[in-house]
Amino acid sequence: MPDFIMKNICKSFPGVKALDQANFHASRGDIVALLGENGAGKSTLIKVLCGEHKPDEGEIIFEGKTLKIQNTRSAIEQKICAVYQELSLVPELTIAQNLFLGFYETGKTRMVSEKDMEQKTRDLFVEYGLEPLDPGMQVKKLSLAQKQVLEILKALNREGEIMIFDEATSALSEKYANWLMDIIRRLAEEKKIIIFISHRLDEIRKLCNRVIVFRAGTDVADMKMEEAENDELVRLMLGREIGGYYPKKEVFTKEETAIEMRNVTSGHKLTDVNLVLRKGEILGVGGLAGQGQSELFLALFGLIPYKGEIVINGKTVSLGSPRDAIKEGIALIPEERGLQGVVLAQSIRENIVLSSLNRIKNHLFLSEEKERRIVSEMMDAFAVKAESPETLVGTLSGGNQQKVVLAKQLATNPDILLMFDITRGVDVGTKKEMFNVVKKYASEGKAILFFSTDTEELVNVCNSIIVMNHGRVAGRIDDEELITRENIIRVSMGEKAV
Amino acid sequence: MKKIKDGFMKSPAKVAILLFVLLEILTVILQPGALSMSWINLKAEAAVTLLFAAIGETFVLLIGGIDLSIAGVISLTNSFSAVYMQDHPGSMILISLVCVCMGAAMGAVNGFIINRFRIQPFIVTFATWYIGGGIAYLILPKDGGNVPSAFTSALTHRFFGGKLSIAIFLFVICAVLWMWFKRTRTGINLYAVGSNSKAASLNGVNVPKVKMFAYVASGVFAALSGVYRTAVVATGSPTGGESFFNQAIAAVVIGGTLLTGGKGGQMGTIIGVLVLKMISDILVFAGVSSYWTTLFQGLLLVVAVLISCVSEIIRERKELIG
Amino acid sequence: MKGNVIFKKHQNLIFSYLAALLLFAAISVYKPGFASVNHIKVLAQESAIIGIVAIGQTFVIITGGIDLSVAWMISIAAIMVTRLGGGGNEAMIWSVPLILVMTVFFGLVNGACIAYLRMPPIVMTLGMNIILQGGLVAVTQGAPGSYASDLLVVLGQKAFLGIPWLLWIWGLFTVLAMLLLFRMKYGRELFAIGNNSVVANYSGINVNAVIMWSYGFSGLTAGLAGILLAGKVGSSYLGMGDALQFQSIAAVAIGGTSMMGGSGNYLGSVAGAFTITILLGILAALNLPYGVQKMAYGLIVLGSVLMAARKIKNSR
Structure with missing residues (x-):
């Protein structure tokens, strides 16, 4: 029995059935790749898991207990943490304020100690082997890649048991993409559950041990990474043979x-x-x-x-x-x-x-x-x-x-x-x-x-x-x-x- | 020194601070004797009503909302306290508390409707403004009421032999409280919701709760403003608050808090209030008829926003062209 | 089937008219004099002024904006038409066009700052309102206005073929507004911008110009309303447009035009204008204090936006 199960999840929006009896499961120490075309239901599944959407039907079970996820906060409190593709950062706040957003510690005066927070921020940068940035800098001044690193750091700092990385490498240089993959491997060694979403097949192949493919709002395949052929994965994602449906190429190019x-x-x-x-x-x-x-x-x-x-x-x-x-x-x-x-x-x-x-x-x-x-x-x-x-x-x-x-x-x-x-x-x-x-x-x-x-x-x-x-x-x-x-x-x- | 300079350049209130200094210098030149303590006390007392209204409005603008109903709340609490307050300390405190509760209730209604039905804050508070103003008329159909003089003297009391008025203390208290508040969890969350409410929500910030807080705070401060008006003007008026939405918005915006949310703060607002109030004095000192005051206040409002909008456009273009 | 579709499409509109009719019927039963021809004429004249201001307001609100400067545009127009050139009939030949050009210009300034310089509509138009108020007060030194010319009084108070002149004018502008909104390119562009200005821009629409002109148009209708208001009242005074600010926005809201922009119909605002005046008449007929009227305004606006919000939820 896997440690983490999402069972028969359904979710409809007006005019679209985003998830239709979707299933997902993982055990501690797994790095699971979630594959699928745009609109296949991957992000809806993640949103359900993170409390952004309430599912119409279905159950989420972690270590034998049914999780009740009312909202985003309760998801984080139940140790489900995500690196969002669209980045959940607040541009007007500082790096430190963003890192601890939603979970500020306050003392007797109910004030959030800027000093402590900035020190912790510096420590975090060091802990994860990053070049430190000024913790008091506003996030809107960062580059996209720096923002993505910050988004990752924020999720890591929450010490989730279930960690979701949604296109977390999309803006990263190769160096930082490798940095992230090392961290993810370390997390897996610590027996966390990792859900990894990426459109780069090579990355997935390097990192993940299992792959679950989504198509049209439901899971269509679940296999070990080493047993999955690239072509087969693509076929599963698209639901067709590759190539077969392109019209015959012709050249209409003129001189002008x-x-x-x-x-x-x-x-x-x-x-x-x-x-x-x-x-x-x-x-x-x-x-x-x-x-x-x-x-x-x-x-x-x-x-x-x-x-x-x-x-x-x-x-x-x-x-x-x-x-x-x-x-x-x-x-x-x-x-x-x-x-x-x-x-x-x-x-x-x-x-x-x-x-x-x-x-x-x-x-x-x-x-x-x-x-x-x-x-x-x-x-x-x-x-x-x-x-x-x-x-x-x-x-x-x-x-x-x-x-x-x-x-x-x-x-x-x-x-x-x-x-x-x-x-x-x-x-x-x-x-x-x-x-x-x-x-x-x-x-x-x-x-x-x-x-x-x-x-x-x-x-x-x-x-x-x-x-x-x-x-x-x-x-x-x-x-x-x-x-x-x-x-x-x-x-x-x-x-x-x- | 460099730190101060940096802090100034970064401050959203820099236009307001510059204006403030400029106006201060002008005042000294035009009316050398004006900077006496008693004059400052007098001016502070005249500004507190606007100060409270503007502070309330700032909370709402910080989360990216707007609250027109402060005009109604000020009229309502001004009328109510002017009619029902008895010449007795217990009554003064009780009536003031009731007023604050009325303000909080109005804010809660605004917050509830905006959260629950996702209607534009503008039209919701537009409607509640009229509801509040209507109740004010029912309580007090004409300017008047019966304000106990003890209430006036209590709120305009001067300490240290007439050197320091309560009004000055109120300014200082507001500033100090804000310095504290903006470092609290709710304080930071206000900025988070105003800057990017989706991201705030994804990080577990209870966005409706923060919005509710802002609207209730706005209502409470508007009520304080109404009660203070009762004391300084020593009368009630069912239209006492009508002009305060305009003025409060002007003060807040001049102070560097924008309508888009997430930027600005009460320090700027406090300076914005002072700037707005000083303009009319300067015009008087300069021998310009008081009929021109409104025009200058309006121009100031538009120019202040214009500057921030245009600099934003320039910054964006620079970024695009590189 | 088809009738059902039409009903659904115009649900807001039908509700607005039903509300106005219902109010009217109820009070007519209670106070028989209410439905007399003369009183209906009075109500219609009142509605006409609100309705004319609401034309421009509807346009602006469809783009997702708001015009808070109509109050003093109206006052300026009213004061000027009664004072320029002595306020006589002859002077109107040049003063009326001049006034309208001026209010359109003020509107265009609003629109230019909002569209091209990205000023928030609330602040810009509010600032304009304060500037106009300040300017007018400064120029007139707070002096009261003057009496309206005979011609203005005829337009504002008399009837032609048994129908008040104000209604003829309002009717003409209603037709114009409806043509603009639903039969011309400009209307299509307006709705597209209100729904999604990015798509509008990608579709080759000159978004900024369209927005700018909607405020210009609002200036035009506010100026016109000010001129007619002077005739209806018989004189002008400072602040005479203040009530119309709220009334015009309320008429649009009651008429089912979304405050978010992108959907709406001026015919709804017409019903809104009627609803407001009928309400006003009822409160006067019942001898209720002014406070009740104010509250009723607030409640009816709140009620209609809540109803609209619920409908959006249901249709999703």
């Missing part, structure tokens, strides 16, 4: 340049980027996470200021806002669907025409007829499944929401499509449809810049790939034969594709 970037620089994130995107081309953007890919897209859509030149159809354009970009025939499918892509509280109809209101105008007024035509045309083109165009987008499934985002941005009749991770958190069927859409638009001569966190996707969809590293374009792979995962990594490390 659709858009060219010359020496584009933006802040520290984008340095001297030179790039040529041709009509009909599907150009992939690869590289490790956070190497400036997202800034590249933002700059091209007028969302961040840049220096340098962007040329469209031989004309230097100035992209100061998304309005300018849309006027120049650019469309962006943004990263965060619900925050940037669609207005969840409005109907499909209102969303689809939102970027192209000028197209449905008859002089002063909006034409219902034109609107209806565009809406039905776009809903058909993307096979949006909904009762009617009046359905609120927020009630649709993730895949259908993403289709509305595409429909909305493509309703502007753009020539250049910037697609940022369009398949994130989308089910397999929809993914397939989307790849077909990408291909169709390329065949119509549209230029497509395509980013995906899934390298497999880049390899199977794109005609050419640029690889980014430290805000620069580290290299470009144009030869169809050379577009492989390995070569993308090679180029990002400064070597040549072979």
Whole structure:
């Protein structure tokens, strides 16, 4: 009998069943990897465990006793501690105040002794072998990596018996990622239970002894790490064979340049980027996470200021806002669907025409007829499944929401499509449809810049790939034969594709 | 010295401190005899009502909320104490306590509705402001009441042969209490909730409780303000508190506490109150008609916020461009 | 099925009108004179002023903001229209446009500071209100206002074809507001911004300009209301717009427009304006003290936002 069991956990949100009879178990000393696609239910499971959400059904048992987790506080008091992906730090408080947040010790005067706390903070830094930071510094002044280290330290300091690390290495350099892994191994030796969530398979393989795979809100596999093949894990996560569902690659690339970037620089994130995107081309953007890919897209859509030149159809354009970009025939499918892509509280109809209101105008007024035509045309083109165009987008499934985002941005009749991770958190069927859409638009001569966190996707969809590293374009792979995962990594490390 | 300079540059109240010093110098130049102890006592007494109102409001702004109902609470407690207080120490204490309880109750209602139904604090306290103000009218339909003169003299008593007024003590007490309070658990939690309530909640901070605390504190201080007004003005008015929301917000914001929460504090507010009060004096000294006071107070409010907003935008742009 | 959908969509609206009607019916039974044609005209004129201020307020609240400067925009407009050029009929030819341009300008200043400089709407508009109050008091040296011109009095008190002029004007502006909100590009942009300004920006909407103009529009309707109010009262005085500040916001809240922004309908605010005046009439008819009126205001606003909040919860 394992020491820790989560049994038949169910949790529904309006329109979505996030967890459906999900199970999880671990024994003391285990380092369990929790794997799954976005939206598979991993984070909901963690939120249930940490008291952020109350489960609709199910039981959590630790050492034979049922745990009652009323809220986040009671979870921490029952020794369940988490390193949150989105970081649970308060920017206005100091490092010391953040480390002990929620659990300040006070003396007779009921005051929190700043001095003691700062000393303890320094001790903690030393204990875990870190370069000490000024404990009185406000957290908002730290870099993202420093914040993540602090978030880890905060959880460690609570001395939990069940420790959760949710994408805890995402902002860390390799040195600190190794530091964290050493600590986690030490915790496991102390017979704690570790739940480790990461999208880096190599990391998981190095660290974990067991792996549990989630798909569609439930656990689909539980195995020993050494028995799990990478391919099999991916297949379990996706619920399909790898590769099989990509449309056949074809090249529609034409001679004419659709858009060219010359020496584009933006802040520290984008340095001297030179790039040529041709009509009909599907150009992939690869590289490790956070190497400036997202800034590249933002700059091209007028969302961040840049220096340098962007040329469209031989004309230097100035992209100061998304309005300018849309006027120049650019469309962006943004990263965060619900925050940037669609207005969840409005109907499909209102969303689809939102970027192209000028197209449905008859002089002063909006034409219902034109609107209806565009809406039905776009809903058909993307096979949006909904009762009617009046359905609120927020009630649709993730895949259908993403289709509305595409429909909305493509309703502007753009020539250049910037697609940022369009398949994130989308089910397999929809993914397939989307790849077909990408291909169709390329065949119509549209230029497509395509980013995906899934390298497999880049390899199977794109005609050419640029690889980014430290805000620069580290290299470009144009030869169809050379577009492989390995070569993308090679180029990002400064070597040549072979 | 360097430490003081650092502390000053970091202080959210630096605009207020600069203004304060500037106004102080102006006062001395324009009216050399003005800085007598009796003048300071008088000014302090005139400022306490606003001080309490602004302190209450600061608690709420720190958690990122807003409380318009302080205007209603001040009117209500001012009217209530002016009508029911008898010339007897027991009655004075009892009525004052009842007033404080009324303020706390109003704050609790605000806090409850905001926590439970997740409605914008603005509209909730907007409504409770009118409810409080309405009750004030029912208690005292017209300015008046019957304030025992002993109550006035008790709260405007001067110690050391007329050298130090209670008002000055109240300023000092508020400052000292704040220095203590902001180091307590609840004090730090106020900032945590105002800065990032989601993160605070994930760390086990009871966010609704902290919010409730802020609204109740705001109600209690508004009640104190109303009771003090009864003593210094020696009369009650059903509209006595109406202008205090504007003034309190102005004082708090000038003092460096922003509406976004998590930034600022009572020290800034105390200076903000003084700045706001000094402006009208300076204008009088400078021979400007008192009709201009309101205009300058309004401009000051807007400019103070403008400075902090614009510097934030500049900082952000710098970060983006690098 | 379809009727049900329409009912659900306009649930807030229907409730607001039902509440106004119910109040009206109850008091009419109790006090038969209440429902007389003349009294209804009086109520309608009262509602018209509130309703006109509520137009701009509705726009601003849909963006998720608030306009606390309408009180003294109204006062300024009223004082100016009665004093500029002696306040006669002829002077209005130039004074009315001038006043409206000025209040729109003040509104645009509000909007520019809020949208481009990211000032919190509460502080900015409150500050503007104090500045306008201070400025007006300073310029007039606290002197009382003057009498309204004959033309203003006709507009504010008389009827045309049996319907008060104020109602004609209000009706015209209601149609305009509804066209703007639901038939024009601007309205779509307004709702999108109120729901999610990031998505609006990503969709190529000029978010800052749209927000700025919503405050400009609020300045326009407040200025217009001030001019008409002077005519309705017959004279102007300092602070005559103060009550309308609360009433306009209350009308919007009662009308079911979400204080968070993103959803709402000006027709709801119309019902809200009626509800407020009927309530006012009831309290006057029953001879209840002013305190009860104030409390009733607070309670009805609280009640309607609580109801709206519960509906949101249920629909989730």
